[in-house]
Amino acid sequence: MKRIILIFLFTLLCFSFSFAQIEKSGKKNQNKKDKEKKEKVTTKSKSDKESLKKKIIEDDIESLTDSAKTGLLLDYQSYLFSIDSNDQESLSGGLEWNIMVRDDNNNPNLPPKFRNWWYVKLEGLSTTNPNKINIIGDGWQGKHYVVPVYSYDKIDWQRFKPEEIYHSESSGSYYNYYILKKFEKSSVWVARYYPYTFNRLKNLLKSLEGNPFVKIETIGKTPQNRPLIMLTITDFKVDDKNKKRIWIQSRTHPSETGSSFVAEGLIRFLINDCNSCCPRVDLKKMIFNIVPMVNVDGVVAGNSRTTPITSKDLERQWIRSSDNHSILVDSVATEVKILEKTMRELINLGPKFFIALNLHQTHSPPNHRPFLFSNFSRMVQVNGEAGEMMFKRQLIFAKLISREYCGDTVYVRPSYEPGVPMEKKVFPESWWWVNFKDEVMAATIENTIGINGCFEEWVNYQDQIKLGEAIALAIGKYHQYFIEKKWFRYEAPNWDMQELLKFFIDNSGDQ
Numbered sequence: 001m002k003r004i005i006l007i008f009l010f011t012l013l014c015f016s017f018s019f020a021q022i023e024k025s026g027k028k029n030q031n032k033k034d035k036e037k038k039e040k041v042t043t044k045s046k047s048d049k050e051s052l053k054k055k056i057i058e059d060d061i062e063s064l065t066d067s068a069k070t071g072l073l074l075d076y077q078s079y080l081f082s083i084d085s086n087d088q089e090s091l092s093g094g095l096e097w098n099i100m101v102r103d104d105n106n107n108p109n110l111p112p113k114f115r116n117w118w119y120v121k122l123e124g125l126s127t128t129n130p131n132k133i134n135i136i137g138d139g140w141q142g143k144h145y146v147v148p149v150y151s152y153d154k155i156d157w158q159r160f161k162p163e164e165i166y167h168s169e170s171s172g173s174y175y176n177y178y179i180l181k182k183f184e185k186s187s188v189w190v191a192r193y194y195p196y197t198f199n200r201l202k203n204l205l206k207s208l209e210g211n212p213f214v215k216i217e218t219i220g221k222t223p224q225n226r227p228l229i230m231l232t233i234t235d236f237k238v239d240d241k242n243k244k245r246i247w248i249q250s251r252t253h254p255s256e257t258g259s260s261f262v263a264e265g266l267i268r269f270l271i272n273d274c275n276s277c278c279p280r281v282d283l284k285k286m287i288f289n290i291v292p293m294v295n296v297d298g299v300v301a302g303n304s305r306t307t308p309i310t311s312k313d314l315e316r317q318w319i320r321s322s323d324n325h326s327i328l329v330d331s332v333a334t335e336v337k338i339l340e341k342t343m344r345e346l347i348n349l350g351p352k353f354f355i356a357l358n359l360h361q362t363h364s365p366p367n368h369r370p371f372l373f374s375n376f377s378r379m380v381q382v383n384g385e386a387g388e389m390m391f392k393r394q395l396i397f398a399k400l401i402s403r404e405y406c407g408d409t410v411y412v413r414p415s416y417e418p419g420v421p422m423e424k425k426v427f428p429e430s431w432w433w434v435n436f437k438d439e440v441m442a443a444t445i446e447n448t449i450g451i452n453g454c455f456e457e458w459v460n461y462q463d464q465i466k467l468g469e470a471i472a473l474a475i476g477k478y479h480q481y482f483i484e485k486k487w488f489r490y491e492a493p494n495w496d497m498q499e500l501l502k503f504f505i506d507n508s509g510d511q
Contacts, residue, residue, distance in 0.1 A: 096132040097122055099190075101139075104303040107311045112173035115139035116363065117255035117304040119191040125183050133179040133190065134168070139304075142167055142177035145363045146449055147458055150181075150190045157194050159458055193449050194461040196251075196260035198226075198299050201292055204264060205229065211271055212236065213283060220338030224297045224308065228338050233270050233288040240287065240351055244483050246475055247343065247356040249291045249428065252314045253305045254298035256361035258447045261461045263292045263359055265468025274472065281476035285484075289346060294335055307333060315360075318431045325423045325434040340431070354483060355475060356432045356442040366451040370467055371411040371505070372398050373444040375422055375429055383422055383433075390438040393482075395500040396493070397441060400477045402503070404470035408454035411505045415444070441478070445471065 101115045116139050125131050140146065143165040151157045160179055168176045208214045213235060218227040234243065250263040270288060274281040293299060294314060301308040310333070317336040321327045328340055347353065362368075376383055376391035383390070394412055401410040417425070422433040432442035447467055452459045480486060481493055 095124065095126055096134070098134045098136055101135065101137045104298075104306045105301075105308060105311050107306075110306065110311060111139075113139040113363075114305045115174065117192055117302065119189070119195050119302065121187065121189050123187045125186045125188060127183055127186055130180045130182045133181070134176065135178065136176050137174045138176070138192075139174065140363050141175045144365065146193060148179065148190060148192050149194055150183075150188050152185050152188055154189050154195075157191075157461075159460070192255070194257055194261070196257040196264075196461075198293065198296060201229075201260065204267070204292075205231075208267075208271065213271060219291070219342045220334075222297045223310075223334050224300075226296045226300070228294070228296060228335060229292065230342060231267065231288070231290045231292065233267070233283065233290065234286065235283040238284045243285055243287050243351050244479065245287045245289060245346060245351060245353040247289050247346075247353055248359065249294055249339065249357075250359035251293040251299065252295055252358070253360065254295050254301070255304040258361035258449055258459075258461070258464045259359040260292065261464035262445075262447055262468040262471070263290065265465030266290075266472045267292070267468070268465075269469040269472045273469075274476070281472050282479075286475070286479060287351070289342075291339065291342075294339070307335070315428070316426050318428050319426050320431070320434065326431075328431075339428075353436070353440050355478065356428070356440050357471070358428050358442075358444040360444055360446045362446040362448055364448040364450050368448050368450060369408060369410055369452060369454060370401075370405070370445065370447045371413045373415040373446060374412050375415045375425060375427070375433075377414060382419055386437040387422070390433070390441065392495070392497065392500065393438065393441045394443050395503050396481075396495065397443065397474060397478055398503045399500065400474035401445075401467075401470050403477075404473045405467055406454045409503060412503055413505050441482075 099118050099120060101118055103110050104114060115137060118135070122131075122133070135142070135148075143162045147159050147162055147165060149157045149159050160181060164179055164181050166178050166180065168178055170176050205216055208216060208231070213233055215232040215236070217230055217232070219230045220228045222228055234240075248263065248266070250259045251257075253259075267290060270281060270283070274283065295303075295307060297308050298306060306313050312333045314333055314335055317333045318340075319329050319332055321329055328336065360373075372394050374391060374394050376387045376394065391412075398410045398412045402408065415427075422430045427444070429442040429444065432440050447459070447464050449459050451457065452463070455463060487493060
């Protein structure tokens with residue numbers, strides 16, 4: 001009996017020792033997993049006084065599309081935004097992330113509203129509990145103006161739901177808000193709105209190679225030695241002497257990605273639907289000169305509005321000599337010099353321009369449609385009778401776009417300081433004005449990104465592509481009316497000013 005008890009005690013002792021070893025090994029493995037998890041998500045402790053920050057290098061290879069695999073140059077690399085995550089497993093197991101929006105080039109002298117872009121990849125997210133993403137220091141309010149987007153593959157993008165976004169305490173003109181979201185995967189790309197990268201443009205250009213209606217050329221190099229590209233779209237088999245030119249430039253401000261989608265929609269429509277046999281936008285009669293991305297360096301740098309290093313706003317770089325308003329001063333930005341040089345070469349080459357469009361994207365409160373910015377009005381004393389005619393033609397063009405875009409109204413809005421003569425302004429339209437007056441219908445077109453009453457939903461990039469198609473069709477109709485000077489009786493245009501003013505929203509007190 002005594003021997004049996006000793007055997008039992010020995011067996012129990014061995015079992016206890018084995019269990020302790022197993023438990024110790026399990027804890028060791030768990031500690032190793034915890035350590036790996038912390039390293040993977042770049043975590044911080046709540047007790048830390050300073051956040052651990054990680055600079056994200058976003059190598060945007062557009063998911064290695066076929067065109068990229070064939071040797072298309074991929075140089076979209078930049079330090080974008082500071083982000084950090086919290087390993088305290090807040091929100092019952094979810095992670096907390098901070099996206100701290102920075103000034104372009106870390107330049108604190110830029111206006112707060114210039115802070116309006118972020119696009120980063122988050123890894124190590126919880127798929128079982130909500131993750132909290134804090135947006136800190138945005139120059140615009142949250143979901144009143146924009147609802148961010150996310151993607152698991154950088155191809156299919158989805159909007160966050162407005163009910164997943166919450167405002168938090170803000171400071172001055174910088175706004176803070178946060179997103180609560182349980183993701184399906186542990187890695188996700190998030191952006192303020194749909195990204196349109198330099199690589200997407202290069203993939204578009206690659207797809208157009210060999211198209212008989214397209215000529216692609218580099219018209220100059222940016223300060224960081226990237227190509228500034230221009231597309232010429234026309235029927236090259238037809239002599240140019242009886243054609244008219246259209247100038248279109250886009251993406252002057254890097255964060256205004258919608259302007260690139262509009263430009264792409266217009267380009268693809270011309271190539272696919274309106275080549276040599278399309279009567280609505282007849283390439284036998286028109287030449288499109290399109291610069292789809294003006295501020296290439298700013299896009300690659302992840303800036304919101306300006307160029308890298310110098311923080312120049314290219315939209316306001318059309319500064320002309322006080323002695324001769326038609327000539328730019330030597331100090332303007334490189335990109336603007338290249339554009340003007342190209343425009344003058346095309347003017348000398350012929351044929352003449354009759355439209356010049358400047359594509360942008362705007363922040364807007366709910367139910368704002370796309371609109372034209374007009375520097376003109378019915379105040380003849382400011383820009384004379386030619387200015388009044390220009391204003392009327394801009395209203396007509398807005399009406400023509402409206403016919404093609406969702407059956408609703410595209411408005412004309414007064415630009416900044418509408419009472420100031422065009423000769424004193426520094427926008428691209430002022431360059432066209434001082435050189436050609438109302439001979440060239442020049443205007444900025446702003447697409448919106450908020451809730452659009454026309455669609456009764458948040459505007460997406462497909463809507464912006466459709467706007468590009470509508471602009472192409474409006475150009476075709478404008479050419480028919482003002483260049484060919486013909487229309488059928490049943491569609492005779494109504495140029496009555498009172499009727500056209502229905503397309504004008506006066507929010508300046510100047511009409």
